[in-house]
Amino acid sequence: MSAYAELTAHLRETEALSYVAERLGWDQETIMPRAATEQRAEEIAALESVLHARRTDPRIEDWVTRSEATTEVEARVLDLAGRSYNRASRIPARLATELARLTSLSQGIWAEARAAEDPAHFLPTLAQVVALKREEAACLSEGDLYDALMEDYEPGATHRQIGAMFDRMRPRIVALREKVLGVASQPKAMDQVFPEAAQLRMARICATAFGYDWTAGRLDLAVHPFSSGSGRDVRITTRVVESEPFNCLYSTIHEVGHACYEQGIDPAYAFTPLGRGVSMGVHESQSRIYENQLGRSAAFTGWLYQRMVEGFGDFGVADAESFHACVNRVSPGYIRTEADELHYNLHIMMRFDLERALITGKLEVADLEEAWNTRFEADFGVKVDRPSHGFLQDVHWSVGLFGYFPTYSLGNVYAGCLHKTMRSEVDGIDAALAEGTAKPATDWLREKLQVHGGLRPPRETIAHACGFEPSEAPLLEYLEEKFSAIYGL
Structure with missing residues (x-):
C-alpha cells in the first residue's frame, strides 16, 4: 500500500470509531x-482513550510526509490529517480522557441543576470543566x-x-431594535396550549418541507436541541413547551439545517476528514438560513399558518400576515434559542465576552x-428571573x-451572504415555500456548499458559494x- 492509502485506511477506522x-x-x-450516567x-472516556491514541499515532506524521497529493481532494486530506495530528499530539492522553x-458527567449534572433551578449543584463541576479547558x-x-x-x-478565526x-454589528442591530420596539x-405573543403530540407532528411536517431524509435520520426530544451524526445516520432533536410552539418548530427547522448539511456531503468523502461540515460557523450558516431567511419568510409562514390552523384550530391569530409578524416578533426574551433575529446576536456577543473571560482567568466560575x-440586564433591559433563564440555559x-458560541453569529453572517447570492441566482424560491417546500433553495445550498463537506x-x-x-x-x-417592512419603519 502507498503511504496515502495507509493513512486513509487508518483515518477511516478512526472516523468510524x-x-x-x-x-x-x-x-x-x-x-x-x-x-447510567456514571x-x-x-x-x-474509554473510547476517547482509544481515539486519542489513534489520532496521535506517530505513523500519521510519517504517512503525511511521504504522501504525494495528485488531486485537490488528496491535498486537502493530507492538510487536515496533518493539522489534526499536530493538534492532538499536544494534548496528553490523560487530559483527553479526563x-x-x-464532560459526560457534567452534562447530566447541568440538566439536573437546570431542572431544579439550583446553580450550586452545577458550579463545582463547571469549575472542574473550566480548569481542564x-x-x-x-x-x-x-x-x-x-x-x-x-x-x-x-479554524483560522481569532478573538x-x-x-x-x-x-x-452591534450599533446597527441596537439602533434597529430601538426603532422596532418604539413602534x-x-x-x-400567542397565549394558548399547543399539545406536545400535535407539535411533534407539525415538527415532522416542517422537517420534511426542508428536505430532511427520514430514511437516514430520526427525531427525538432533548433538553437542548441538537443534531448528531453524518452520512447515512444523521439524527435531530427538538424540545416542546406547550405554550410556545415556535420553540419546537423552529428548533426542528434549525437542526434540519445542520442535518441536511451532513446528509448532503459527497458520499465519496465518507470516513475521511472531508466527510463532515468544515466548521461550526459554516454549519450554523445552514441551520440559520433554514430557520430564518427561509423558515421565517412571509412565504413559508403563510403556508405554516394554514398547517397550524389545521392542526390546532383557532389559536388566536387572525390571518397569515399577522402570523408572519407573530413569528418574527421582536422581544428581549431570556432564551437564546427562542430569540428573534435582532436579539440573537446580542446573546452571542454576551456569551463570547463571558466565556473568553472564563478561559483567560479574568472571570471565575x-x-x-x-x-x-x-450583563444581561445591561444588554436586554430586563432582570434574569431564574437560573434556567440565565447562565444555566445552554448546554455548551x-x-x-x-x-x-461565536460560530452562531458567524453562521448568521455567512447565511446573510448565502441568502443574498441565492436570491440573485434562483427563481421561484418564495413560490415553492408558499407551497410547503424549500427545494429550490435547499437544492442550491446543497450544490454550492453542502456537497463539498470539508474540501x-x-x-x-x-466565498466559493457566494462569489x-x-x-x-x-x-x-x-x-x-425585513424588520422595516414588518414594523412599518
Missing part, C-alpha cells in the same frame, strides 16, 4: 436511563488561550477578528452567575464547548429590510 462515540452522546441526551462516562469523562488551551496555544480553543470550531465584527402597535445577570459550557477552509467555502468574500453587510441589510 468517532461516530460510535458520537452515538453514545446522542443516546445519553435522548433515551439513556438516568442511572457508567456512560466511563464508556465514553475531559471526556468529566484552561489546561487544554495552554497545551494548544501559540499565543491566546481562547483562540486555541476556538480553532476546534472555526480579535470576532470582536471587531461584533463591534461593527406603538406590537405583534402579540463562582462569579459567573452574577456577571451573567448584570457543561460539555466543554468553549469557543463555540475548502471555512471562509473559502462561503465574494464574506462580511456582515448582507446580514445587516437583510435585517433592516
